[in-house]
Amino acid sequence: MGRNKKYKKSVYQSLAVITQFGINMLVPIFMCSFAGLFLDRKLGTAFWFVLLFFVGALAGFRNIFILARKIYEGEEKDDDQT
Secondary structure (H helix, E strand, O other): OHHHHHHHHHHHHHHHHHHHHHHHHHHHHHHHHHHHHHHHHHHOOOOHHHHHHHHHHHHHHHHHHHHHHHHHHHHHHHHHHO
16 A cells, blocks of 8 residues: 555656656747747847747756756765665
8 A cells, every 4th residue: 555655656756847847948938939029029120039949948958957957966865865
């Protein structure tokens, strides 16, 4: 019974991590893309959208890298304690 409960907790933690990865990647891309679209329409230009899209993608990758590093470091600490 306890083993099943531990398995369910592990599954929910994994789903939470996957969701965090998605949110941390998509939010900067959408925010920067919408800001670029707004600037392009306001200024009558055509390059802000593309430029800020890539800035958002880089910010998203940075967020994913930081999150993955924290998760990996946490797992190493757990392994060291057992």
